[in-house]
Amino acid sequence: MRLTGGLHGSALSATSHLRSDWTCLSKSGFMCAQLPNPVLDSISIIDTPGILSGEKQRISRGYDFAAVLEWFAERVDRIILLFDAHKLDISDEFSEVIKALKNHEDKIRVVLNKADQIETQQLMRVYGALMWSLGKIINTPEVVRVYIGSFWSHPLLIPDNRKLFEAEEQDLFKDIQSLPRNAALRKLNDLIKRARLAKVHAYIISSLKKEMPNVFGKESKKKELVNNLGEIYAKIEREHQISAGDFPSLRKMQELLQTQDFSKFQVLKPKLLDTVDDMLANDIARLMVMVRQEESLMPSQVVKGGAFDGTMNGPFGHGYGEGAGEGIDDIEWVVGKDKPTYDEIFYTLSPVNGKITGANAKKEMVKSKLPNTVLGKIWKLADVDKDGLLDDEEFALANHLIKVKLEGHELPTDLPPHLIPPSKRRLE
Numbered sequence: 001m002r003l004t005g006g007l008h009g010s011a012l013s014a015t016s017h018l019r020s021d022w023t024c025l026s027k028s029g030f031m032c033a034q035l036p037n038p039v040l041d042s043i044s045i046i047d048t049p050g051i052l053s054g055e056k057q058r059i060s061r062g063y064d065f066a067a068v069l070e071w072f073a074e075r076v077d078r079i080i081l082l083f084d085a086h087k088l089d090i091s092d093e094f095s096e097v098i099k100a101l102k103n104h105e106d107k108i109r110v111v112l113n114k115a116d117q118i119e120t121q122q123l124m125r126v127y128g129a130l131m132w133s134l135g136k137i138i139n140t141p142e143v144v145r146v147y148i149g150s151f152w153s154h155p156l157l158i159p160d161n162r163k164l165f166e167a168e169e170q171d172l173f174k175d176i177q178s179l180p181r182n183a184a185l186r187k188l189n190d191l192i193k194r195a196r197l198a199k200v201h202a203y204i205i206s207s208l209k210k211e212m213p214n215v216f217g218k219e220s221k222k223k224e225l226v227n228n229l230g231e232i233y234a235k236i237e238r239e240h241q242i243s244a245g246d247f248p249s250l251r252k253m254q255e256l257l258q259t260q261d262f263s264k265f266q267v268l269k270p271k272l273l274d275t276v277d278d279m280l281a282n283d284i285a286r287l288m289v290m291v292r293q294e295e296s297l298m299p300s301q302v303v304k305g306g307a308f309d310g311t312m313n314g315p316f317g318h319g320y321g322e323g324a325g326e327g328i329d330d331i332e333w334v335v336g337k338d339k340p341t342y343d344e345i346f347y348t349l350s351p352v353n354g355k356i357t358g359a360n361a362k363k364e365m366v367k368s369k370l371p372n373t374v375l376g377k378i379w380k381l382a383d384v385d386k387d388g389l390l391d392d393e394e395f396a397l398a399n400h401l402i403k404v405k406l407e408g409h410e411l412p413t414d415l416p417p418h419l420i421p422p423s424k425r426r427l428e
Helices: 054-058 065-073 092-100 120-137 159-177 179-211 218-227 229-240 250-257 270-297 334-346 358-368 372-382 392-406
Strands: 009-014 021-026 029-034 043-047 078-084 108-113 146-148
Touching: 065 092, 092 120, 108 120, 108 159, 120 146, 120 159, 146 159, 159 179, 179 218, 179 229, 179 270, 218 229, 218 250, 229 250, 334 392, 358 372, 358 392, 372 392
Parallel strands: 021 043, 078 108, 108 146
Antiparallel strands: 009 043, 009 078, 021 029
């Protein structure tokens, strides 16, 4: 998978049983190529043209670019916006594109690409500037997720942040890989959005119908209502406790209403609204349970092939041989090299029958200044035989795990086989 700065905006749509295809939206229309690529068996990738900036923005594309992206945004599962770290710029067109993605902010992810081309200090400034710029355009309480890295197969120009780039790459891959698995639930969420929009639409149409005169002055009244549509929105929002985010675009709605005959609009039908409310309150909940049940019975669907397989297994997987993974390929127990040092401490803690109590172990372990929640997890991992005591090997293991955590690595959920003390390993 190659994500380059030229792809300033791309959309990923995950569906089941798709042919392997790649679609590009260009100035002249659609271009489609069929490729024998396993990645495209589970997702479809829609690549948009590069965003124009500077003088190029004056060039006409021949179609409403923002409107086309808005149409796609309603139908895809993930939207990825790409920026170059060495030439960060949100042009007027890019700003309009992001605004066109309103109500789809939950689908948006951002990639700060080519981050290996700048030094760490400059990268921090660029990241801050990007977040500040996006915060002015994407009006959501949650901060948009930004992945930092160099998403191509070329060597890193400045390798200082290699570990960060690897971690970010894996997080992005995991996000994309989850798309097929959660596609049904996202479609259900889209159904909820459309139902709410239909309900709001009914309130708007009925309000316009109610305000229209029976005989004279229909055209002038229509113009007045269209111009004051924002006030009608606010009134409906207050009277029916509807979120502002559920309303259609004011500008777009005003344009559509210009050509409509308000006298032909239908009056509000409370029974139909009650049916929609019942569907949202009860039917959707039952559907969600059914979706989850069916997903649990189906084989796991993840994106496979290409770069998704390149770093998932083997020694080049993220974090392989580091932290709790140190010594995974060694014949000798990795804790053994530091065990003499840990043994000296162990025998000062008054062991009885070769073991120390939890209270005595705690006196030493709290010197690490790690939180009790972390030390409690280390205790559970180190007490391999679950007898509530630590022998010399288990105590050495506990200190090794403390060292792993203090070096900034995460603790494993379960003790890896290579960390199990030699005396506790089952004989094959």
